[in-house]
Amino acid sequence: xxxxxxxxxxxxxxxxxxxxxxxxxxxxxxxxxxxxxxxxxxxxxxxxxxxxxxxxxxxxxxxxxxxxxxxxxxxxxxxxxxxxxxxxxxxxxxxxxxxxxxxxxxxxxxxxxxxxxxxxxxxxxxxxxxxxxxxxxxxxxxxxxxxxxxxxxx
Amino acid sequence: xxxxxxxxxxxxxxxxxxxxxxxxxxxxxxxxxxxxxxxxxxxxxxxxxxxxxxxxxxxxxxxxxxxxxxxxxxxxxxxxxxxxxxxxxxxxxxxxxxxxxxxxxxxxxxxxxxxxxxxxxxxxxxxxxxxxxxxxxxxxxxxxxxxxxxxxxxxxxxxxxxxxxxxxxxxxxxxxxxxxxxxxxxxxxxxxxxxxxxxxxxxxxxxxxxxxxxxxxxxxxxxxxxxxxxxxxxxxxxxxxxxxxxxxxxxxxxxxxxxxxxxxxxxxxxxxxxxxxxxxxxxxxxxxxxxxxxxxxxxxxxxxxxxxxxxxxxxxxxxxxxxxxxxxxxxxxxxxxxxxxxxxxxxxxxxxxxxxxxxxxxxxxxxxxxxxxxxxxxxxxxxxxxxxxxxxxxxxxxxxxxxxxxxxxxxxxxxxxxxxxxxxxxxxxxxxxxxxxxxxxxxxxxxxxxxxxxxxxxxxxxxxxxxxxxxxxxxxxxxxxxxxxxxxxxxxxxxxxxxxxxxxxxxxxxxxxxxxxxxxxxxxxxxxxxxxxxxxxxxxxxxxxxxxxxxxxxxxxxxxxxxxxxxxxxxxxxxxxxxxxxxxxxxxxxxxxxxxxxxxxxxxxxxxxxxxxxxxxxxxxxx
Numbered sequence: 001x002x003x004x005x006x007x008x009x010x011x012x013x014x015x016x017x018x019x020x021x022x023x024x025x026x027x028x029x030x031x032x033x034x035x036x037x038x039x040x041x042x043x044x045x046x047x048x049x050x051x052x053x054x055x056x057x058x059x060x061x062x063x064x065x066x067x068x069x070x071x072x073x074x075x076x077x078x079x080x081x082x083x084x085x086x087x088x089x090x091x092x093x094x095x096x097x098x099x100x101x102x103x104x105x106x107x108x109x110x111x112x113x114x115x116x117x118x119x120x121x122x123x124x125x126x127x128x129x130x131x132x133x134x135x136x137x138x139x140x141x142x143x144x145x146x147x148x149x150x151x152x153x154x
Numbered sequence: 155x156x157x158x159x160x161x162x163x164x165x166x167x168x169x170x171x172x173x174x175x176x177x178x179x180x181x182x183x184x185x186x187x188x189x190x191x192x193x194x195x196x197x198x199x200x201x202x203x204x205x206x207x208x209x210x211x212x213x214x215x216x217x218x219x220x221x222x223x224x225x226x227x228x229x230x231x232x233x234x235x236x237x238x239x240x241x242x243x244x245x246x247x248x249x250x251x252x253x254x255x256x257x258x259x260x261x262x263x264x265x266x267x268x269x270x271x272x273x274x275x276x277x278x279x280x281x282x283x284x285x286x287x288x289x290x291x292x293x294x295x296x297x298x299x300x301x302x303x304x305x306x307x308x309x310x311x312x313x314x315x316x317x318x319x320x321x322x323x324x325x326x327x328x329x330x331x332x333x334x335x336x337x338x339x340x341x342x343x344x345x346x347x348x349x350x351x352x353x354x355x356x357x358x359x360x361x362x363x364x365x366x367x368x369x370x371x372x373x374x375x376x377x378x379x380x381x382x383x384x385x386x387x388x389x390x391x392x393x394x395x396x397x398x399x400x401x402x403x404x405x406x407x408x409x410x411x412x413x414x415x416x417x418x419x420x421x422x423x424x425x426x427x428x429x430x431x432x433x434x435x436x437x438x439x440x441x442x443x444x445x446x447x448x449x450x451x452x453x454x455x456x457x458x459x460x461x462x463x464x465x466x467x468x469x470x471x472x473x474x475x476x477x478x479x480x481x482x483x484x485x486x487x488x489x490x491x492x493x494x495x496x497x498x499x500x501x502x503x504x505x506x507x508x509x510x511x512x513x514x515x516x517x518x519x520x521x522x523x524x525x526x527x528x529x530x531x532x533x534x535x536x537x538x539x540x541x542x543x544x545x546x547x548x549x550x551x552x553x554x555x556x557x558x559x560x561x562x563x564x565x566x567x568x569x570x571x572x573x574x575x576x577x578x579x580x581x582x583x584x585x586x587x588x589x590x591x592x593x594x595x596x597x598x599x600x601x602x603x604x605x606x607x608x609x610x611x612x613x614x615x616x617x618x619x620x621x622x623x624x625x626x627x628x629x630x631x632x633x634x635x636x637x638x639x640x641x642x643x644x645x646x647x648x649x650x651x652x653x654x655x656x657x658x659x660x661x662x663x664x665x666x667x668x669x670x671x672x673x674x675x676x677x678x679x680x681x682x683x684x685x686x687x688x689x690x691x692x693x694x695x696x697x698x699x700x701x702x703x704x705x706x707x708x709x710x711x712x713x714x715x716x717x718x719x720x721x722x723x724x725x726x727x728x729x730x731x732x733x734x735x736x737x738x739x740x741x742x743x744x745x746x747x748x749x750x751x752x753x754x755x756x757x758x759x760x761x762x763x764x765x766x767x768x769x770x771x772x773x774x775x776x777x
Contacts, residue, residue, distance in 0.1 A: 016443050016446065018226075
């Protein structure tokens with residue numbers, strides 16, 4: 001499957017954090033932003049953006065794992081965590097440039113976005129009241145950039 | 155019991171002692187949370203008759219019952235303290251991630267008593283309380299204070315509520331700011347915090363929050379979120395609250411030049427519509443709010459270029475038409491300065507408007523103002539005077555006490571145009587054009603307020619003659635006040651109130667699904683009545699007198715000068731009639747006191763009394 005990931009448009013994001021709440025509820029059965037697979041970052045009073053796993057091509061998290069607990073499932077475009085192998089050491093968390101991976105201390109293993117596998121679209125994307133979140137691909141993002149560039153040139 | 159922790163944290167700044175006390179489920183259910191719980195705790199922990207700025211006055215922070223969850227707009231908190239502005243109940247709401255952190259710290263409320271010997275801030279790391287030195291933060295604005303504390307602790311999830319220089323300097327209408335630009339704005343809670351030499355409260359709350367029925371809470375929340383994307387919240391979402399400028403202007407209800415006029419000839423140029431077209435850059439939301447009413451405007455060029463700040467209707471009204479100002483960049487700069495100093499924009503604008511009228515009438519001269527030209531409409535006067543208020547220097551020292559005390563100090567009939575109810579400056583609605591609102595302002599428990607008494611909705615409904623005070627308004631105001639008390643305690647933001655159908659039924663169910671505590675619609679409504687009655691009891695205990703339920707003299711003598719309702723004043727007879735009607739609807743005595751049997755019927759029981767002190771005039775508040 002083509003590489004897909006959740007993007008957030010900072011122009012639209014209002015910083016409400018509903019994405020974190022619905023994610024932790026869906027995945028962990030509690031309200032807890034730290035256990036969400038998507039994370040809201042406030043830059044200043046007028047700028048916020050939410051960040052989830054971008055499924056990088058060279059997957060530094062997988063490279064960093066000393067126990068081969070992380071694995072890229074290319075067919076479904078998700079990174080799978082083998083809870084039996086994961087010790088919660090956190091190398092992958094440090095390796096991720098986006099802070100997209102977090103540790104669930106109760107299960108002692110790491111968690112990250114799986115685009116709500118099995119659902120038509122991720123819950124956070126479905127709920128976002130500002131439609132700031134969407135599932136995208138690099139090709140779509142590049143197309144959008146080209147269109148914007150062309151508009152500004154012509 | 156879910157969501158509630160059944161625990162409060164009590165911190166004595168004088169002794170640095172910390173203790174935890176338990177709250178019973180029945181007390182929590184009876185007062186819900188937010189304003190209700192905060193007021194109940196204030197009643198208990200304030201030694202009767204204490205001065206507002208003395209160490210005895212507790213500063214109570216209570217979370218929304220529903221905070222920490224996905225429930226839209228529930229991530230709010232209330233602050234209650236004895237107000238240094240009114241001498242009566244001081245309660246104010248704020249919202250966002252600090253509120254969420256408070257719930258997740260494991261306490262339903264924090265009660266802060268005593269006073270520190272030197273500037274201090276608290277770092278509450280879940281259930282561990284650290285007392286930290288804050289000399290280096292004294293004098294800084296809230297965003298900078300927050301940034302510094304977060305950097306020092308090294309955790310972005312640490313949320314901070316703090317005061318600015320205005321609170322430090324005991325400006326009587328100083329606010330407490332959290333999440334950079336969310337304020338508990340009214341009644342001077344920040345001055346109480348300043349009197350305790352408490353610069354900030356940093357919170358790290360990381361407990362996961364569980365509710366009774368995850369499925370139901372999520373289903374109901376998502377339903378409200380979808381409704382909030384539709385017409386029920388359109389006004390707040392699209393233009394934000396500045397949409398009110400043209401609405402109220404058309405109703406002759408937009409107070410202008412300190413209530414000398416009731417409409418502003420330049421309203422178009424400061425309207426929500428104009429702002430959206432020329433200045434809007436971004437909308438932002440509080441935590442878990444789908445509406446995002448926070449409209450941020452930017453000055454691109456000319457005076458104050460680069461200023462970028464959020465503006466809501468009330469700030470716009472008070473710093474704009476009330477001062478005769480139509481210069482948006484100047485208004486934005488003034489709002490930014492108010493937020494830097496941490497002072498309430500409504501009271502600040504009202505104080506400046508009062509001073510402008512004194513200047514116009516020759517009671518204040520350039521000698522008094524150190525050369526500042528306090529002419530109505532002069533936007534640069536705002537920008538020059540606000541720092542003086544925040545610093546309590548020169549003319550600012552007079553204005554920092556609010557219009558009631560300032561006019562009493564200046565005298566020479568300036569009380570006539572001191573626009574306040576019980577010491578709280580008026581928000582942006584003209585009571586002469588909204589007579590139900592006039593009643594709401596007059597009897598308002600925290601003073602003249604449209605949030606605690608949204609009586610203007612009656613006037614704007616078209617179902618009553620808004621220019622006439624009539625029998626029947628008393629029970630309407632009571633209903634609106636009790637509804638507001640429930641919203642302010644659950645807490646659900648008033649901006650999504652229309653997303654509910656049968657509010658009490660739906661909200662009682664939501665409460666049950668979230669907390670696991672049984673709640674009927676009647677019990678929920680009863681909680682609203684109980685909360686308003688305990689506020690009233692607090693006021694009576696602290697020195698309220700029947701004559702205090704009244705309004706500024708101007709409203710009775712100076713008519714609306716133009717537009718619809720031209721020539722209308724508020725008559726003493728119609729206000730008296732409505733007040734009597736209201737006391738009756740409340741089940742109070744003709745003097746406005748609460749009979750013992752009424753208190754018992756509401757389940758306001760003995761442990762927090764002495765109830766026998768409930769005769770007015772036994773305590774004299776000392777401002």
